[in-house]
Amino acid sequence: xxxxxxxxxxxxxxxxxGLRVTNQRIAIYDAAFxxxxxxxxxxxxxxxxxxxxxxxxxxxxxxxxxxTESGILREVDIGSGEKxxxxxxxxxxxxxxxxxxxxxxxFEISAPFMEWYGxxxxxxxxxxxxSQRLQVxxxxxxxxxxxxxxxxx
Amino acid sequence: xxxxxxxxxxxxxxxxxGLRVTNQRIAIYDAAFxxxxxxxxxxxxxxxxxxxxxxxxxxxxxxxxxxTESGILREVDIGSGEKxxxxxxxxxxxxxxxxxxxxxxxFEISAPFMEWYGxxxxxxxxxxxxSQRLQVxxxxxxxxxxxxxxxxx
DNA sequence: CTGCCTGCAAACTCTTTGCACGAAT
DNA sequence: ATTCGTGCAAAGAGTTTGCAGGCAG
Numbered sequence: 001x002x003x004x005x006x007x008x009x010x011x012x013x014x015x016x017x018g019l020r021v022t023n024q025r026i027a028i029y030d031a032a033f034x035x036x037x038x039x040x041x042x043x044x045x046x047x048x049x050x051x052x053x054x055x056x057x058x059x060x061x062x063x064x065x066x067x068t069e070s071g072i073l074r075e076v077d078i079g080s081g082e083k084x085x086x087x088x089x090x091x092x093x094x095x096x097x098x099x100x101x102x103x104x105x106x107f108e109i110s111a112p113f114m115e116w117y118g119x120x121x122x123x124x125x126x127x128x129x130x131s132q133r134l135q136v137x138x139x140x141x142x143x144x145x146x147x148x149x150x151x152x153x
Numbered sequence: 154x155x156x157x158x159x160x161x162x163x164x165x166x167x168x169x170x171g172l173r174v175t176n177q178r179i180a181i182y183d184a185a186f187x188x189x190x191x192x193x194x195x196x197x198x199x200x201x202x203x204x205x206x207x208x209x210x211x212x213x214x215x216x217x218x219x220x221t222e223s224g225i226l227r228e229v230d231i232g233s234g235e236k237x238x239x240x241x242x243x244x245x246x247x248x249x250x251x252x253x254x255x256x257x258x259x260f261e262i263s264a265p266f267m268e269w270y271g272x273x274x275x276x277x278x279x280x281x282x283x284s285q286r287l288q289v290x291x292x293x294x295x296x297x298x299x300x301x302x303x304x305x306x
Numbered sequence: 307c308t309g310c311c312t313g314c315a316a317a318c319t320c321t322t323t324g325c326a327c328g329a330a331t
Numbered sequence: 332a333t334t335c336g337t338g339c340a341a342a343g344a345g346t347t348t349g350c351a352g353g354c355a356g
Contacts, residue, residue, distance in 0.1 A: 018310090019310085019311090020310060020311065020354085020355050020356070021355075021356095022310095022311065022312080022354075022355070023354095024311080024312070024313095025311090040345095041345080041346080042345085054312085054313080055312095055313095056312070056313045056314075057313090057314095057346090058312075058313065058314075058315095058346095058347080058348085059311080059312060059313075061345095061346060061347070062311085062312090062347090077230070077232035079230035079232070079236075081320095081321090081344065081345065082344080082345060082346095083232075083345090083346095096270075096274065098274060098275055098278060098280060098282075100280060101283060107278055109274055109278075111270070111274075113266075113270075114287070117249075117264070117266075117287070117289075118289045118291075121249065121251060121262055121264075121289065122251055122289060122291045125251060125260055125262075125291075126293065127251060127253060127291035127292060127293055128291055128292045128293075129251075129289050129290070129291045130254060130290045130291055130292060131289070131290045132287065132288065132289040132290070133287070133288050134267070134270070134285065134286070134287045134288075135285065135286050135287075136270075136271045136274060136275055136282050136284070136285040137282070137283045137284045137285070138271075138275045138278075138280035138281055138282045138283055139280060139281045139283060140279065140280055140281075171335090172335085172336090173329085173330050173331070173334095173335060173336065174330075174331095175329075175330070175335095175336060175337080176329090177336080177337070177338095178336090193320095194320080194321080195320085207337085207338080208337095208338095209337070209338045209339075210321090210338090210339095211321095211322080211323085211337075211338065211339075211340095212336080212337060212338075214320090214321060214322070215322090215336085215337090234319065234320070234345095234346090235319080235320060235321095236320090236321095
């Protein structure tokens with residue numbers, strides 16, 4: 001999905017839900033879709049303020065659930081206190097995250113079997129799966145230095 | 154693993170690490186292993202205070218990482234703000250959690266393939282996997298009432 | 307115009323921490 | 332006797348919310 005298509009999708013979502021298309025919502029959207037890597041709410045606030053310095057923290061926090069629900073943003077919770085977000089740039093199947101515990105970098109990898117697994121398991125319990133997430137914590141094993149990641153410095 | 158074996162394991166862990174065996178640590182341990190379901194730090198505080206009313210919130214929070222690291226407790230983070238914990242009662246392989254979004258009940262299910270998957274994927278990235286977690290969100294589909302879980306009431 | 311949206315700041319939740327006292331070794 | 336562990340309360344991080352004014356529709 002191109003960025004323009006995501007933008008279109010988001011604007012349609014807002015209109016359809018009776019939500020207003022404000023300068024702040026657009027600035028926050030644009031800031032998010034400039035990013036290639038995962039970002040936090042606080043980082044998004046900084047990025048959005050470059051575009052429109054009237055954007056407040058509250059509005060960023062109020063926008064993130066809307067963007068997530070509209071399907072243009074993926075929320076990634078690696079259990080580290082703060083949540084990360086990533087623009088969804090294509091209609092991939094399920095993805096998993098591999099988190100390096102040394103440098104905290106998050107790798108997104110496709111995990112097509114997850115959907116099947118979620119269905120299998122949930123149906124045994126009488127549940128209908130909505131979403132699933134697989135997260136792997138790992139150490140860098142580069143340079144034969146256990147516990148140290150080259151990306152960390 | 155029986156509860157007695159877990160108790161032994163925990164006491165050994167404490168001693169081995171040079172940590173003291175205090176009444177509070179034992180009370181917190183005992184409170185945790187009375188539980189059949191997932192519990193939060195706050196709930197554990199309540200349970201432990203029944204056994205020893207001198208137990209404080211701080212000590213519970215300080216004990217949880219120790220118990221987790223000693224391998225007798227599993228930490229489960231479903232991204233809901235607070236963490237859940239569950240006594241590890243047997244040496245199963247990997248487990249996944251299925252969380253009902255209606256009643257918030259957490260089901261633990263074995264997922265033996267996860268270990269293989271973590272290894273496969275991590276090695277491609279030059280990483281050594283430490284742990285992996287799979288979580289599925291689902292709706293109850295009992296009673297043909299979408300969006301409503303019979304366990305919720 | 308109407309009422310949703312906003313910024314601000316305070317409040318909130320969960321967890322961590324500094325300190326002086328108390329207990330395990 | 333040491334030294335680690337503890338309770339208390341305050342601090343901390345991240346996020347949410349009440350309010351009065353502002354802007355989209």
